[in-house]
Amino acid sequence: MFITFEGLDFSGKSTQAKLFVERLRKEAYPVLMERDPGGTAIGETIRRVLLDRASAGMGEVTELLLFSASRAQLVHEIIGPALRKGTVVVCDRFYDSTTAYQGSGRGLGIEGIKTINRVAAHSLVPDLTLFFDIPVEELHRRMKGQHSSADRMESSGKEFYERVRRGYLQLAEEESRFMVLDGMKPVQELHVLVWERFQALVLSMAKTGKA
Template identity: 60%
Template structure:
């Protein structure tokens, strides 16, 4: 089973990925968590390139292709073998992030994005995708709480995040694999809602 977590920066993806990982493991299944970009030696180098503030001049096309290069490596070397072995794979971001950020956010035409996404993943679609939806103002609030200085992707401004959020919501309306959750709800409530969905899938 392939489960993905999506949503704008600081929406709570990694928090819920960890909670779900613990729940799946406690149910006696093999589970593997991976983060995007990264998850392979080549992917981790690409991650460094993408998040480095020194690379502010990166073109939109370059950004799209680097994310996709990292993803291609991850799918081929790690995700597909794990799924074939019956492992529950949880991805902290997948190609919906590219559609939302590089497509709706940066404005790359969606037909280009969809073609690149299919090419990079070989058409591997998640079984279940959790979209944690928060207002874009909440990013700043949560960032200040942890006194976090943004990486290159996080320095894009509120309007950008507004477009990304709207893009995610549009995507969620198009495919039945999406579960859109209110990311302003308490962490424990979200954990329970997510587990309820996954539990049904696993039985």
């Protein structure tokens, strides 16, 4: 089973992914948590380049292809083998981030990016995608509350993030695997909703013979 956590920066998705993985381990599920970009030696090298403020001059297509290259290696080296063993794989971001950030945010277009996503992911599709939705104003409020400086991606402006959010919501309308959660809700309340949705997915997959 492959489950992805998506959202704007500072949406709380990473916190929820970690809580979910902790719960899976307590329930004795074989589980692996990864992040995209990253997760492999090659991917982590690419991640550093992507997020480095010194890469401010990076072209939009370069950015797209670097994200995709990191993902291709992650699926090839880690995610694919884990899924074949029956492990529950939880990923903090996957190709929906690329569709929303580069497709909608950078204006590179959705359909072409979806084709690149399929190639990079070796046609892998998440069983469940959890999108934690917050207003862009809340993103900037949370960003100001952190002590470290923003990375290259986080330094993008309000209009960029508005386009990204609209891109995510459009994906959620088109893809039945999406669940949209209100990222303004308390952490524990969100965790309960995530776990309930996971249990429903397990039951559904068992009935269809996919579990």
